[in-house]
Amino acid sequence: TTGGTDTHLVTMDPAPLGIEGRTARGRLAAAGMVLDCCALPHSGARGLRLGTAAVTTQGMREEEMARIAVLLGKVLRGELDAARARDDVRALTAAFPPYPS
Known part of the structure; x- marks a missing residue:
């Protein structure tokens, strides 16, 4: 352990990706x-702050977090264009409505 506080926040340095x-x-x-x-x-440097609370x-869990991480990486590396990534994000979030009926 780091001896720090457990939190839902993650920081990321995109500099290694240029x-x-x-x-x-x-x-x-x-x-x-x-x-x-x-x-x-x-x-x-300025990095990115990601929170998992939303x-x-x-109702998303580890499997969905892995999908989100893959999407983040592909977009930042330029391997996936924004329009296609947006479609993937919509598909993922549609399976987890914020206010289920």
């Missing part, structure tokens, strides 16, 4: 994935 945080946020927003920028610890509240 992308600055704000640019990464824009690419992901175009793909239907909304997250925020944050200052990275021990660095002056998706777990809708």
